[in-house]
Amino acid sequence: MADVQQHQVRRVVTRPSWSTQQQPQANGSPAVSAVRRDSTSTPVRQPLRPVETCDLTCKVMLLGDSGVGKTCLLVRFRDGLFLSGNFISTVGIDFRNKVVTVDQSKVKLQIWDTAGQERFRSVTHAYYRDAHALLLLYDVTNKTSFDNIRAWLGEIREYAQDDVVIMLLGNKADCGSERVVRKEDGERLAREYNVAFMETSAKTGLNVELTFMAVARELKSRKSGNSDESKFNVQDYVREQSQRGSCPPCNT
Amino acid sequence: MASKGLCQERNNTENEESEIVPDFEPGASLESMLVTTDSFEELEQEMDSSFDERQMKESTTSTISEIQEELHDTTIPEDSSSDQDDKLIENDEVEEVASQLSETSLTSNEEGNTAATPVGSLPEEEYWQNPEWKERKKHVFILSAAGKPIYSRYGSEDKLVTIFGVMQALVSFVQTNQDTIRSIHAGNSKFVFLIKGPIILVSVSRTTESVSQLVLQLTYVYNQIVSVLTSSQLTRIYEQRRNYDLRRLLAGAERLIDHLLNFMEREPAFLLGAVKCLPLTPSVRDSITQTIVQTCGKIKNLVFGILLAKNQLITLVRMKKYFIHPADLHLIFNLVNSSESFKAAESWTPICLPKFDSSGFLHGHVSYLSDDCQACLLLLTVDRDVFFTLSEAKQKIVEKLRRGNCLEAINESVNRASYTASQVGVPEMRHFLYKCRSTAQFWSPALEPPYHVTEESERLLGLYQALHHRLHAASRPLKLLHQQLEKETMLGWVTSGFELYITFEPLVTKHSAINAVNKLLRWIKKEEDRLFILNAPTF
Numbered sequence: 001m002a003d004v005q006q007h008q009v010r011r012v013v014t015r016p017s018w019s020t021q022q023q024p025q026a027n028g029s030p031a032v033s034a035v036r037r038d039s040t041s042t043p044v045r046q047p048l049r050p051v052e053t054c055d056l057t058c059k060v061m062l063l064g065d066s067g068v069g070k071t072c073l074l075v076r077f078r079d080g081l082f083l084s085g086n087f088i089s090t091v092g093i094d095f096r097n098k099v100v101t102v103d104q105s106k107v108k109l110q111i112w113d114t115a116g117q118e119r120f121r122s123v124t125h126a127y128y129r130d131a132h133a134l135l136l137l138y139d140v141t142n143k144t145s146f147d148n149i150r151a152w153l154g155e156i157r158e159y160a161q162d163d164v165v166i167m168l169l170g171n172k173a174d175c176g177s178e179r180v181v182r183k184e185d186g187e188r189l190a191r192e193y194n195v196a197f198m199e200t201s202a203k204t205g206l207n208v209e210l211t212f213m214a215v216a217r218e219l220k221s222r223k224s225g226n227s228d229e230s231k232f233n234v235q236d237y238v239r240e241q242s243q244r245g246s247c248p249p250c251n252t
Numbered sequence: 253m254a255s256k257g258l259c260q261e262r263n264n265t266e267n268e269e270s271e272i273v274p275d276f277e278p279g280a281s282l283e284s285m286l287v288t289t290d291s292f293e294e295l296e297q298e299m300d301s302s303f304d305e306r307q308m309k310e311s312t313t314s315t316i317s318e319i320q321e322e323l324h325d326t327t328i329p330e331d332s333s334s335d336q337d338d339k340l341i342e343n344d345e346v347e348e349v350a351s352q353l354s355e356t357s358l359t360s361n362e363e364g365n366t367a368a369t370p371v372g373s374l375p376e377e378e379y380w381q382n383p384e385w386k387e388r389k390k391h392v393f394i395l396s397a398a399g400k401p402i403y404s405r406y407g408s409e410d411k412l413v414t415i416f417g418v419m420q421a422l423v424s425f426v427q428t429n430q431d432t433i434r435s436i437h438a439g440n441s442k443f444v445f446l447i448k449g450p451i452i453l454v455s456v457s458r459t460t461e462s463v464s465q466l467v468l469q470l471t472y473v474y475n476q477i478v479s480v481l482t483s484s485q486l487t488r489i490y491e492q493r494r495n496y497d498l499r500r501l502l503a504g505a506e507r508l509i510d511h512l513l514n515f516m517e518r519e520p521a522f523l524l525g526a527v528k529c530l531p532l533t534p535s536v537r538d539s540i541t542q543t544i545v546q547t548c549g550k551i552k553n554l555v556f557g558i559l560l561a562k563n564q565l566i567t568l569v570r571m572k573k574y575f576i577h578p579a580d581l582h583l584i585f586n587l588v589n590s591s592e593s594f595k596a597a598e599s600w601t602p603i604c605l606p607k608f609d610s611s612g613f614l615h616g617h618v619s620y621l622s623d624d625c626q627a628c629l630l631l632l633t634v635d636r637d638v639f640f641t642l643s644e645a646k647q648k649i650v651e652k653l654r655r656g657n658c659l660e661a662i663n664e665s666v667n668r669a670s671y672t673a674s675q676v677g678v679p680e681m682r683h684f685l686y687k688c689r690s691t692a693q694f695w696s697p698a699l700e701p702p703y704h705v706t707e708e709s710e711r712l713l714g715l716y717q718a719l720h721h722r723l724h725a726a727s728r729p730l731k732l733l734h735q736q737l738e739k740e741t742m743l744g745w746v747t748s749g750f751e752l753y754i755t756f757e758p759l760v761t762k763h764s765a766i767n768a769v770n771k772l773l774r775w776i777k778k779e780e781d782r783l784f785i786l787n788a789p790t791f
Binding site (some may be wrong): 066071075086089090091092093094095098113115117118119120123125150 | 327480481500501503504505507583587591592593594596598599600601602613618636639643735
């Protein structure tokens with residue numbers, strides 16, 4: 001029975017079908033500043049409006065245990081805000097869009113923010129296959145959330161596309177004194193699974209823009225296909241970018 | 253009170269009911285979108301039929317798969333996938349473990365213990381001797397049949413293991429004699445038990461609520477759990493592992509249960525088994541309904557479209573043949589109320605409606621209409637792949653409603669102070685609840701002094717609960733009851749068409765009360781098309 005369902009899902013979902021409108025933008029601007037401009041012009045809540053023509057639409061999914069800061073990371077990126085105070089728990093999957101500019105072309109990121117609780121697992125699995133990129137978060141102040149990363153990666157391997165872009169993020173990097181997971185631990189795990197890694201902070205904005213921009217860049221370069229095997233490498237890019245000191249361009 | 257005399261001047265016939273036309277039922281309608289079984293009759297049935305029977309019945313008549321079958325040749329029940337999806341449940345292995353565990357069901361040796369988060373700092377012995385904890389008016393505990401703590405309304409359930417142990421012992425002690433424990437009465441306290449298959453729910457209450465009302469509340473709590481997990485998942489989990497720590501799967505849902513329990517202490521809707529509608533002029537409500545019908549009419553598999561604001565229903569559109577039970581609607585209200593995240597983004601959420609089909613999930617597109625109109629729209633479907641279709645439909649609905657000035661009309665009604673009892677023109681009447689039985693809708697005016705403070709409004713609800721209990725007592729149901737109490741006079745009247753519960757000034761006589769009832773019914777009749785939804789639109 002379950003097999004049949006799997007097949008059904010597979011048949012129904014659109015494979016990573018990149019929208020094919022190619023409309024090179026005239027005036028180029030550096031990606032990061034473009035994003036910043038964008039984020040100020042986007043109203044706080046603008047659900048799926050008929051979007052201006054985008055060159056590319058990518059589906060990005062946020063995963064990780066409950067309470068690691070998935071929604072906070074996303075809201076920081078989309079609206080430049082930090083949701084402090086009350087813990088707002090996601091129920092099911094929340095959808096938000098954001099258009100970013102990468103090398104003069106517009107990339108629409110359709111971001112699926114999932115609930116971390118175990119009871120939603122079977123529901124969210126169904127959507128893994130549609131995702132082009134997965135941001136897998138843990139909380140550097142919560143050892144369990146880090147220990148569960150292996151299980152998450154196992155699920156990803158089982159349900160997601162083989163070529164999905166995966167990025168491991170250690171969130172809440174600002175919480176210096178409460179930290180229980182060292183940066184090296186995260187790096188080692190990422191190396192083991194051959195995925196990109198960064199520490200982020202939704203509170204200070206550390207590496208938040210970079211995360212999403214790196215994903216957009218990677219997906220765009222894959223789509224244009226000009227770099228097949230010697231492709232734009234998200235891991236190298238992340239390493240390069242995050243090594244630029246303590247990353248002033250990333251802070252909004 | 254001054255006006256009391258006035259009313260008495262009017263002579264009344266002795267026979268109260270003869271004054272009113274027999275068929276007079278304000279708010280009545282030939283069609284209803286809600287299932288209208290009286291929740292108390294149903295409750296009795298539910299108490300009698302065992303969980304296993306229910307399961308059998310449900311598995312053969314799954315509403316969701318019925319809908320799906322109409323459109324697909326092969327339908328896979330929603331949950332079959334989670335069998336595989338759920339990492340926890342790898343069949344062979346688990347069966348083995350389960351068989352081992354069933355022999356030593358009380359020893360906990362599973363990883364679920366890691367999920368237990370120690371909260372609070374009191375050592376175990378002191379915890380339940382804590383006066384603050386003991387002073388609580390109503391405790392609610394949930395445990396598994398194996399005695400594992402699942403939920404405690406107050407305090408961390410981990411620190412209450414001993415109490416949970418006692419509860420489980422009581423339940424199984426009575427069970428050994430092929431009997432079921434229902435309640436224990438000790439002084440002012442009632443200990444009420446509800447056993448639902450693998451789950452035991454216990455309410456320890458010092459309120460005036462009756463046992464059946466407490467059981468109803470526990471049933472709601474159980475339904476809330478089913479709404480989050482589905483009954484099939486619940487059964488399967490415990491079949492595979494009697495010793496399972498359900499808190500793993502309920503993580504994040506405690507919030508829903510907490511909220512539901514508080515909600516039931518304020519809202520008469522649960523007691524009445526009915527839903528309140530947002531007052532709107534009929535033309536506005538119709539145009540909202542038509543907008544939803546027209547926009548979503550072509551979307552296959554859409555079962556319900558529900559628009560609500562401030563715990564009140566604006567409209568409900570349903571698939572032909574299918575109805576929604578008020579109890580399911582209450583759970584939806586509870587979900588919307590307790591989930592802040594819906595306000596910030598469009599959500600795609602699995603929702604099981606236990607009365608509709610407890611065995612599977614519906615998928616809900618949940619969103620607020622717009623920043624400037626805080627009404628929440630839920631589009632419930634059996635199809636998990638239509639998020640974007642529904643998202644588009646929602647945009648269209650909002651645009652059309654905006655063009656038709658319906659958003660303004662909703663805002664206006666939400667922000668307008670509700671009618672008060674004094675506006676009805678019966679000065680000695682302080683408050684009332686009116687339920688139309690044929691549509692399962694009710695209406696009540698705003699709470700005015702002295703009931704505007706929490707303490708008094710809770711006391712008022714308590715009075716209504718007591719009145720309701722007297723009228724619906726299974727052993728001796730009443731049609732009409734007039735009570736002169738210390739601080740108010742209460743009148744309750746149950747007919748085949750409606751239920752009416754009124755709070756008067758304390759010294760109101762039976763005659764003037766009956767007079768007031770007539771005036772009130774005429775007023776409701778006059779306002780019925782604003783206060784109630786009188787049709788039952790379908791897609």
